[in-house]
Every structure is written in C-alpha cells, then in structure tokens.
Amino acid sequence: MTTHRKKPTRSAMGAVFAYTARHWARRKRMLATVAGAIVLATLADVFIPFFSGRLVDALLLADTARDVALSRALEAFAAMVALGAGMVALRHWGWMGMIPLSLGMMQDIAQETFARVQRFSTDWHANSFAGSVMRKVTRGMWAVDQLNDTLLLALLPSAFVLVATTILLAVQWPLMGAVVAIGALIYVATTVVLATTYIAPASKLSNAWDTRVGGTLADALGCNAVVKAYGAEDREDARLAAVVARWKRRSARTWYRHTLSGTGQHVVLLTVRSTLAAVGLWLWWRGQATPGDVTYMLTTYFVVHGYLRDVGMHVHNLQRSVNEMDELVELHATPMGISDHPNAAPIAITAGEVRFDAVDFHYGAHTTPLYEGLSITIKGGERVGLVGHSGSGKTTFVKLIQRLYDVTGGQILIDGQDVSQATQQSLRSRVAIVPQEPILFHRTLAENIGYGRPGARIDEIERAARLANAHDFIARLPKGYETLVGERGVKLSGGERQRIALARAFLVDAPILILDEATSSLDSDSEQLIQAAIARLLKGRTAIVIAHRLSTVRTLDRILVFDQGRIVEDGPHGVLMRNPNGRYRHLFEQQTGDLRAAE
Incomplete structure (x- = not known):
C-alpha cells in the first residue's frame, strides 16, 4: 500500500x-x-x-x-x-x-x-x-x-x-x-x-x-x-x-x-x-x-x-x-471497476448452461492475456471438474462466471444471457460457491448458514447443516445454532468452517454450484458423508469443481485440464487416463504414484 x-x-x-x-x-x-x-x-x-x-x-x-x-x-x-x-x-x-x-x-x-x-x-x-x-x-x-x-x-x-x-x-x-x-x-x-x-x-x-x-x-x-x-x-x-x-x-x-x-x-x-x-x-x-x-x-x-x-x-x-x-x-x-449496465436486468437461470464465447481476458495492466479466444460450453446439469497447475486459469474461470471481473473480449453466456448485461446481485444469488478457505462472519451459526437465503426458517437451516454433516457438532455446542463463531470463524476448526460453508451453499439451492475443493479441510470420517451429500446436491444442477486433489473429480461427467490459460484436455476421467502422454494422466500419476491402483 x-x-x-x-x-x-x-x-x-x-x-x-x-x-x-x-x-x-x-x-x-x-x-x-x-x-x-x-x-x-x-x-x-x-x-x-x-x-x-x-x-x-x-x-x-x-x-x-x-x-x-x-x-x-x-x-x-x-x-x-x-x-x-x-x-x-x-x-x-x-x-x-x-x-x-x-x-x-x-x-x-x-x-x-x-x-x-x-x-x-x-x-x-x-x-x-x-x-x-x-x-x-x-x-x-x-x-x-x-x-x-x-x-x-x-x-x-x-x-x-x-x-x-x-x-x-x-x-x-x-x-x-x-x-x-x-x-x-x-x-x-x-x-x-x-x-x-x-x-x-x-x-x-x-x-x-x-x-x-x-x-x-x-x-x-x-x-x-x-x-x-x-x-x-x-x-x-x-x-x-x-x-x-x-x-x-x-x-x-x-x-x-x-x-x-x-x-x-x-x-x-x-x-x-x-x-x-x-x-x-x-x-x-x-x-x-x-x-x-x-x-x-x-x-x-x-x-x-x-x-x-x-x-x-x-x-x-x-x-x-x-x-x-x-x-x-x-x-x-474511485471508479467502481465492475458496475451494472444501465439497462441491466435480473438474470433468469433455469437449465444452467454456461458458455464462454471467444473470451479474451487479462488482469489489470498486464500486457500478456491469460485467455485468448477461449470457447467452451458446459451443459445445464453437467458436473465438470477444473484441474491444472496453480495459475493455469481455473480460479479465473469461475470468477468470470460470477462476473467478479469483466472479460476484455468475447462474452460469457448463462442460458444464452450475457452476464455483463445482468444485474450482479441477481447473477451471484443464482450461483452458489464454496471456497477452499471459507470466510465466516462474527455472527451466529444460524446467521452464517442462512446468509445466502435471508428469511430461511430454522428447520431449513438445520436440514442444510445435516446435509453438510455439520448438525452434530453444532448440536453439541452450548448455544447450538445461536453460537457466535468469532471473527472470520476463528472459534471453529478448519473442517467445521468448511462444513458451515457447505451448509450455506446447500441452503441457497442455486442452479449453478461452484466448489473449490470443498472437502479439503474435512477429516477422513466426515469426507465420505460429505461426498455422498454433495453427490445428491449436484443432481439436476450445473456443478463446476476446482480440484486440487484429482481423486475428487473421478466421478464427474467431464474434466477440463487448464494450462497457461488454455484448455488442453477435455473429457471424463476414464477417457483422459487412456492417453499415455496426456497432461491429466501425468498430474494424476504425480499425486497417486500408482497408475494401476488409480485405474
């Protein structure tokens, strides 16, 4: 500064x-x-x-x-x-x-x-x-x-x-x-x-x-x-x-x-x-x-x-x-940076199809673009994993969907609607996200879970917490759902914070869901329960999963492999693994160290 x-x-x-x-x-x-x-x-x-x-x-x-x-x-x-x-x-x-x-x-x-x-x-x-x-x-x-x-x-x-x-x-x-x-x-x-x-x-x-x-x-x-x-x-x-x-x-x-x-x-x-x-x-x-x-x-x-x-x-x-x-x-x-178009209207998302149409993008004053003519379509209800080395463009991809940045060329469409012409509030309210490092308000657990859906009833909040495998630890707290979590959720463990963030996303029930390695902070006992809950949640929704542990994307419909802002491979786990020289297979082998066991 x-x-x-x-x-x-x-x-x-x-x-x-x-x-x-x-x-x-x-x-x-x-x-x-x-x-x-x-x-x-x-x-x-x-x-x-x-x-x-x-x-x-x-x-x-x-x-x-x-x-x-x-x-x-x-x-x-x-x-x-x-x-x-x-x-x-x-x-x-x-x-x-x-x-x-x-x-x-x-x-x-x-x-x-x-x-x-x-x-x-x-x-x-x-x-x-x-x-x-x-x-x-x-x-x-x-x-x-x-x-x-x-x-x-x-x-x-x-x-x-x-x-x-x-x-x-x-x-x-x-x-x-x-x-x-x-x-x-x-x-x-x-x-x-x-x-x-x-x-x-x-x-x-x-x-x-x-x-x-x-x-x-x-x-x-x-x-x-x-x-x-x-x-x-x-x-x-x-x-x-x-x-x-x-x-x-x-x-x-x-x-x-x-x-x-x-x-x-x-x-x-x-x-x-x-x-x-x-x-x-x-x-x-x-x-x-x-x-x-x-x-x-x-x-x-x-x-x-x-x-x-x-x-x-x-x-x-x-x-x-x-x-x-x-x-x-x-x-x-100070310029707003990202502002609603004068004629912006609320976006209507039903199927949840996401399409990048010849998208160009570069950060700030950077002369080298991250994306050049990126075109890809994610069908409504499709479950897609994003993999690649750090800095390859995975996180930017989902931030552009939320319009946290504006593209410098081309357009991003959701159900055929240009996101730049939609109001930001309506767009982001229809896209649920669970970040890798969840951020909580210094408010009650109920308020944190219900943040994305104001006015939610306590029984709806409890149901979302059960889906996220969070209800049991919440119930053990002296004040239960009325417990204050501390600044940025400091009173909770990393796994507990992650489960609260998952519960928040479950409650929103948005047609598009973004998961940034949502199980990374969970213990092994809880992970299986959460994976099963996520599998149920993903049905009928467009899901985009940023994967750091590639084992989490094996069951997804499709995997996009990013490298320096380009999608170099696209397909389900089994198809990508059959390419002996493929980047996805190379990344998977690096993590597992045992190709045959992984297959």
Missing part, C-alpha cells in the same frame, strides 16, 4: 465542498433554518457595542441633565439586554438545528460510502487494507461534523460580523472602517495562505500515515493466529513501532506548523489592534469622536478581535476537515 500522497490542491478542496454541498441540498430547509438563526443571533455582537457607546455618552450627561441621562442610559441598557436575550435564544435554536443536520449527513455518508466500497471490484479490495479503508470512512464521517460546525457556526457569523461592523464604522468614520477592513483582509488572507500552502501539505501527509497506522493494526490483529503460531509478537511490535514513528514525525511537523502559523496571526492582530486604538485617539483629539464613540470603537474592536482570532482557528479547522474528508471523497470518485 503506497503512503505517498499528493499535496492538497484547490481541486481537492473544491471536491470536498462540492460533496458537502450535495448533502446540504438534501436538507435545504434545515440548512436555511440553522444559517438564518446563527446570522440573526450574530446581530447582537454587531449592535451591542453601539449601545454600550450610547450608554457611556448618557452617563457623561449626568452632571448637566440627570433625568435625560438616566432615560438614555436605560434605553441603551434595555437595548443591550434585549439583544443579548435574542442572541441566546437564536443561537440555541441554531445549535439545536445543527444536531439533526450533522447527524443526518453523517448517517447518509457512512451508509453510502459503505455501500460503494462493498461494490468496488475484487481487485480494489485485494489491493486495499480493510483497516485503512475503515479509518478513511470513520475519520471522514466525523470530519463532516467539524466542517459543518466550522462553516455554519463559526465562519458564517464571523464573516457577517466583520462585514456588518466595517460598514457601521465606515458610515460614521471612514478612516476607522478602512482600518478594520484592511486589517481584517490582511489577517484572513494571511491565515488562508498559511493554512493552505504551509500547514495543509504537512497535515495531508500526517493523515496518510494515520491511515497507515490503522491498516497495520488491522493487518496484525486480523492475522493474530499466524503471529502466535510463529511467536512473532516482537516482530509485529517492531513493525507497528516503525509505522507509528513515521506518523509521529509527520504529525509533529504538522503541529509545529500550526504553532508557528498561530504566532504569525497574533502578530497581525497586534498590529491591527494598535492601529485601531491610535486612530480612535486621533479622532477623539480632533473632536470627531466622543468618549462614548471611542468606547464604541474599542468595544467593537474587542468583538472583531475575538472573531478575527477565532477565524484563524476556524480556517485551520476547515483545512483539517477538508484534509480528513479528502480520502473519503476520493472513495466516491
């Missing part, structure tokens, strides 16, 4: 904002309510300084016109109290509205991203760390919450206060308005430049290493049985320590840059504050401002200073949110 990431660009930020805007568009009314409440609440911060200035001027009249002073002071005070109360109520309303807005978006994003990742191609999953992908999704999901808070609860009121305050000051004192406007622009520009060009690259890289840490943890913990088997705990500790050390260095650089950027922003704020105070004193000296006006200016500045200071933090939070969402957005921009 590569850890080198491109530096954040405007296009990346634009992609994140566009992604967020699409989710906002689903909740326009809620968004408008939150934004409107926050903007109205912010009006108090704009006008309270004005009335505080009027209050000071009223107090200065106390020596000459006490009644007038009291009246004006009370009016200013009442206005300040009303504005404060309105601010509290509106801000509460806005913040309350943020809860369903953000949680709704986070829910949609988690579900939609999971749905998309689930449908990525087999190649994509083979080249991705599950732990890293989970980290991208969860980190990006929480970044949405921070992005909403930053934009709606922080930057929106900050921008409103800065613009409204500048206008109010400029109306009375153009010079003061110019100082605030220019100072705010310089500060915001400095903050944005530092955040996007100085901090963001470092933050992007530290996020990539954070993802790597998650992937390394998941990789080691998911293979803990192997770690224990080889006493490799110290090696895995060292492996993680190396990754965490890189993460620490990258994160430290990011945090140092945050600190240096903050210091630079405070220098700009100090300059603005000093300039504004000097201009206020100058206006008072020239008689263009009363003490109340100066109080208004200074109070306004303190408000503006607070918002400006927070703008720096908000811009950094915004950039951090964008960085953390970027990997999530990239998942949504």
Whole structure:
C-alpha cells in the first residue's frame, strides 16, 4: 500500500465542498433554518457595542441633565439586554438545528460510502487494507461534523460580523472602517495562505500515515493466529513501532506548523489592534469622536478581535476537515471497476448452461492475456471438474462466471444471457460457491448458514447443516445454532468452517454450484458423508469443481485440464487416463504414484 500522497490542491478542496454541498441540498430547509438563526443571533455582537457607546455618552450627561441621562442610559441598557436575550435564544435554536443536520449527513455518508466500497471490484479490495479503508470512512464521517460546525457556526457569523461592523464604522468614520477592513483582509488572507500552502501539505501527509497506522493494526490483529503460531509478537511490535514513528514525525511537523502559523496571526492582530486604538485617539483629539464613540470603537474592536482570532482557528479547522474528508471523497470518485449496465436486468437461470464465447481476458495492466479466444460450453446439469497447475486459469474461470471481473473480449453466456448485461446481485444469488478457505462472519451459526437465503426458517437451516454433516457438532455446542463463531470463524476448526460453508451453499439451492475443493479441510470420517451429500446436491444442477486433489473429480461427467490459460484436455476421467502422454494422466500419476491402483 503506497503512503505517498499528493499535496492538497484547490481541486481537492473544491471536491470536498462540492460533496458537502450535495448533502446540504438534501436538507435545504434545515440548512436555511440553522444559517438564518446563527446570522440573526450574530446581530447582537454587531449592535451591542453601539449601545454600550450610547450608554457611556448618557452617563457623561449626568452632571448637566440627570433625568435625560438616566432615560438614555436605560434605553441603551434595555437595548443591550434585549439583544443579548435574542442572541441566546437564536443561537440555541441554531445549535439545536445543527444536531439533526450533522447527524443526518453523517448517517447518509457512512451508509453510502459503505455501500460503494462493498461494490468496488475484487481487485480494489485485494489491493486495499480493510483497516485503512475503515479509518478513511470513520475519520471522514466525523470530519463532516467539524466542517459543518466550522462553516455554519463559526465562519458564517464571523464573516457577517466583520462585514456588518466595517460598514457601521465606515458610515460614521471612514478612516476607522478602512482600518478594520484592511486589517481584517490582511489577517484572513494571511491565515488562508498559511493554512493552505504551509500547514495543509504537512497535515495531508500526517493523515496518510494515520491511515497507515490503522491498516497495520488491522493487518496484525486480523492475522493474530499466524503471529502466535510463529511467536512473532516482537516482530509485529517492531513493525507497528516503525509505522507509528513515521506518523509521529509527520504529525509533529504538522503541529509545529500550526504553532508557528498561530504566532504569525497574533502578530497581525497586534498590529491591527494598535492601529485601531491610535486612530480612535486621533479622532477623539480632533473632536470627531466622543468618549462614548471611542468606547464604541474599542468595544467593537474587542468583538472583531475575538472573531478575527477565532477565524484563524476556524480556517485551520476547515483545512483539517477538508484534509480528513479528502480520502473519503476520493472513495466516491474511485471508479467502481465492475458496475451494472444501465439497462441491466435480473438474470433468469433455469437449465444452467454456461458458455464462454471467444473470451479474451487479462488482469489489470498486464500486457500478456491469460485467455485468448477461449470457447467452451458446459451443459445445464453437467458436473465438470477444473484441474491444472496453480495459475493455469481455473480460479479465473469461475470468477468470470460470477462476473467478479469483466472479460476484455468475447462474452460469457448463462442460458444464452450475457452476464455483463445482468444485474450482479441477481447473477451471484443464482450461483452458489464454496471456497477452499471459507470466510465466516462474527455472527451466529444460524446467521452464517442462512446468509445466502435471508428469511430461511430454522428447520431449513438445520436440514442444510445435516446435509453438510455439520448438525452434530453444532448440536453439541452450548448455544447450538445461536453460537457466535468469532471473527472470520476463528472459534471453529478448519473442517467445521468448511462444513458451515457447505451448509450455506446447500441452503441457497442455486442452479449453478461452484466448489473449490470443498472437502479439503474435512477429516477422513466426515469426507465420505460429505461426498455422498454433495453427490445428491449436484443432481439436476450445473456443478463446476476446482480440484486440487484429482481423486475428487473421478466421478464427474467431464474434466477440463487448464494450462497457461488454455484448455488442453477435455473429457471424463476414464477417457483422459487412456492417453499415455496426456497432461491429466501425468498430474494424476504425480499425486497417486500408482497408475494401476488409480485405474
């Protein structure tokens, strides 16, 4: 897995904002309510300084016109109290509205991203760390919450206060308005430049290493049985320590840059504050401002200073949110690899005939094709074995039937229907598969057996388990079919996992069955019972058996011998064994060491 990431660009930020805007568009009314409440609440911060200035001027009249002073002071005070109360109520309303807005978006994003990742191609999953992908999704999901808070609860009121305050000051004192406007622009520009060009690259890289840490943890913990088997705990500790050390260095650089950027922003704020105070004193000296006006200016500045200071933090939070969402957005921009055709329809499989018609196929960027013009027909109900050395094309053959990959030429037909024109869900639901290494969910045995047929009754699940010779060991468990099997079925033996996978396939009752040496993990006592059950199951179905032990294909109707992507022999066991120079006979002799006994 590569850890080198491109530096954040405007296009990346634009992609994140566009992604967020699409989710906002689903909740326009809620968004408008939150934004409107926050903007109205912010009006108090704009006008309270004005009335505080009027209050000071009223107090200065106390020596000459006490009644007038009291009246004006009370009016200013009442206005300040009303504005404060309105601010509290509106801000509460806005913040309350943020809860369903953000949680709704986070829910949609988690579900939609999971749905998309689930449908990525087999190649994509083979080249991705599950732990890293989970980290991208969860980190990006929480970044949405921070992005909403930053934009709606922080930057929106900050921008409103800065613009409204500048206008109010400029109306009375153009010079003061110019100082605030220019100072705010310089500060915001400095903050944005530092955040996007100085901090963001470092933050992007530290996020990539954070993802790597998650992937390394998941990789080691998911293979803990192997770690224990080889006493490799110290090696895995060292492996993680190396990754965490890189993460620490990258994160430290990011945090140092945050600190240096903050210091630079405070220098700009100090300059603005000093300039504004000097201009206020100058206006008072020239008689263009009363003490109340100066109080208004200074109070306004303190408000503006607070918002400006927070703008720096908000811009950094915004950039951090964008960085953390970027990997999530990239998942949504990643091509699906294998997707349903726009006019795809559910496939209807009855006989189960499988035909490869001049199929060409090569993996990814490989220049050498595995298949060139491969044509073969498997009749409905025919039981066919696939044999050959590792890498000869057997597994690819069945993966193409399931459309886990798309052919690069020709077509694959099932009962005359092109699989590329069928919906993937309908195709795979009609093809049952038992892999050589069965994978179970950390769920109950009943749920694992019934996975391919949602809604199956417990008696149907038990019947499938009996056919797979699994019912007896399940019945001996304290919780029976309600027993949790552990992550990937770790609580069961290899043979038990294989029998659960067989039971799952029996329950599906699909017209096409693929067995990848389904008895390889069974003990000798169970194997005979399973072989008999499989023989019953195969009747009336198209069965494709990938054989590693050639003794398992002797009774099949037909055997296809693969060699470097070509079918070099085709026929039943007896016919193939009569060819003294045949590849199948050679493979069989290698395994048995006794040709006459095998015959």
